[in-house]
Amino acid sequence: xxxPVVADTRRLNSKPQDLTDAYGPPxxxxxIDVYDPQIVGVGxxxxxxxxxxxxxxxxxxxxxxxxxxxxYSDFEWLxxxxxxxxxxxxxxxxxxxxxxxxxxxxxxxxxxxxFIEERRSGLEQFINRIAGHPLAQNERCLHMFxxxxxxxxxxxxxxx
Amino acid sequence: xxxxxSIIEAxxxxxxFGQSADIDIVLNDAETRKKAEHRSEDGRKDKYFLFYxxxxxxxxxxxxxxxxxxxxxxxxxxxxxxxxxxxxxxRGNHHEFVSLVKDLARPGELTQSQxxxxxxxxxxxxxxxxxxxxxxxxxxxxxxxxxxxxxxSKELDLVVHTLSTYPELNSSIKMEVGIEDCLHIEFxxxxxxYHLKDVIVGKIYFLLVRIKIKHxxxxxxxxETTGTxxxxxxxxxxxxxxxxMDGAPVRGESIPIRLFLAGxxxxxxxxxxxxxxxxxxxxxxxxxxxxERRYFKQQEITLWRKGDIVRKSMSHQAAIASQRFEGTSNxxxxxxxxxxxxxx
Numbered sequence: 496x497x498x499p500v501v502a503d504t505r506r507l508n509s510k511p512q513d514l515t516d517a518y519g520p521p522x523x524x525x526x527i528d529v530y531d532p533q534i535v536g537v538g539x540x541x542x543x544x545x546x547x548x549x550x551x552x553x554x555x556x557x558x559x560x561x562x563x564x565x566x567y568s569d570f571e572w573l574x575x576x577x578x579x580x581x582x583x584x585x586x587x588x589x590x591x592x593x594x595x596x597x598x599x600x601x602x603x604x605x606x607x608x609x610f611i612e613e614r615r616s617g618l619e620q621f622i623n624r625i626a627g628h629p630l631a632q633n634e635r636c637l638h639m640f641x642x643x644x645x646x647x648x649x650x651x652x653x654x655x
Numbered sequence: 656x657x658x659x660x661s662i663i664e665a666x667x668x669x670x671x672f673g674q675s676a677d678i679d680i681v682l683n684d685a686e687t688r689k690k691a692e693h694r695s696e697d698g699r700k701d702k703y704f705l706f707y708x709x710x711x712x713x714x715x716x717x718x719x720x721x722x723x724x725x726x727x728x729x730x731x732x733x734x735x736x737x738x739x740x741x742x743x744x745x746r747g748n749h750h751e752f753v754s755l756v757k758d759l760a761r762p763g764e765l766t767q768s769q770x771x772x773x774x775x776x777x778x779x780x781x782x783x784x785x786x787x788x789x790x791x792x793x794x795x796x797x798x799x800x801x802x803x804x805x806x807x808s809k810e811l812d813l814v815v816h817t818l819s820t821y822p823e824l825n826s827s828i829k830m831e832v833g834i835e836d837c838l839h840i841e842f843x844x845x846x847x848x849y850h851l852k853d854v855i856v857g858k859i860y861f862l863l864v865r866i867k868i869k870h871x872x873x874x875x876x877x878x879e880t881t882g883t884x885x886x887x888x889x890x891x892x893x894x895x896x897x898x899x900m901d902g903a904p905v906r907g908e909s910i911p912i913r914l915f916l917a918g919x920x921x922x923x924x925x926x927x928x929x930x931x932x933x934x935x936x937x938x939x940x941x942x943x944x945x946x947e948r949r950y951f952k953q954q955e956i957t958l959w960r961k962g963d964i965v966r967k968s969m970s971h972q973a974a975i976a977s978q979r980f981e982g983t984s985n986x987x988x989x990x991x992x993x994x995x996x997x998x999x
Contacts, residue, residue, distance in 0.1 A: 502853060502854045503856070504854050504856055504913055505856070506856070506858065506911045506913075507843055507845060507856060507857060507858045507911070509858055509860060509909035510860070510907070510909070512907035512908055512909070513906075513907050516905060516906045516907035516908075517905065517907065517908075519905075521864070521903065521905050522863065522864055522865050522905070522906060523864055523865050523866055523867050523903070525867075553865055554836065554865075555836060624946050627866065627867060627944070627945070627946060628946070628948065629834055629837040629838075629866065632837075
């Protein structure tokens, strides 16, 4: 067997790509928008809700287009559920802003426009990061958070 | 008169006034023998004479008296050829797997500087020289002039390479891996055994992509394993990181791999050397998504050292050594190898 002078570096044979795969929509489409903050309630019981709209073509989600209203404590609930049940490292939520709940502030406190915008953006980052995680996608709590109108806090935790 | 002389010499030696000598080891083929670069423990790269298994090691030991005219009493002069393994966590204990000695002079005295010839014929050098993170395997000549109080010795480090030729069986590595309903890929590497100047040719074929991939890289990982039983210690070192894809792939896409090994500091795969240590190599295919999550698949490859084209000027022993099959235990078996003239 004679020594080849130059190694064969030609590409390995591969199947030509189907054009519908090449130019079709990608199978990993997942976008979640957190927007339209609304203040609900009166007086000291007021709180802010956000619209959480998910658009996806991932088969694991029952609805390809869903829209629900959620408040900050709902996001906290989701974070706790995932930290307890799943093996993922859950990203941080935007701050709890307890100081803003104290009286005698010079600004609007929890309902200050720039604060709400900051929080909205942080919540949007948070939910997009989680929803894209393959292990989080197996958790019932995530599906309930994104696609059911209300969160049943007495639900039975489990995998989808 | 002799006894008095010895006492005076011992006293002079004690105070540093005694006769001493410098030792020099010179190989007979120092002019023609090739040198190889080898990285030492402190990270420096030095050149050493290169030997192969079966080659004869011959030369001269020059003993030069420091103070001409004064005699040097000694307990014998010898030269040793040693191959040893040294574990860094147990420095005192050297495990010698080759230990040859030639006596050059019986106990007596040298009245003038002298040169001694030596030859270690067809020396077995079963393993390659290796300097690693936790273990070192080295070969060296050590010439010693024995004396009552303190020996005079000199070492000459040598480097040994183990050669193989193209293995009979060299199947490709082809595997489908993935995360259910999420990411499925088929990866293929053209061989499972690569020589140190080889090229890894392969491809990654995407069967299913439901995550947002940002890029893909292939890493070469060296794992040095020392110790046995419950005291096994693995030291992993990423020798190379080579990006093969930047951007998000879709189903049906095929990403080529072409990774030239010559650019990296690699050694041949060393398995269970003298039951003391191993050095193994792995290809790690790593996919990273937009959230910096990493998905990876590790696969072992065997690295071997290819002998250079056989030149007529090469010693006969080296020619035999270059034709040994990778992985065979019988060193005598070899296939016909085309001798080619050096065309440069």
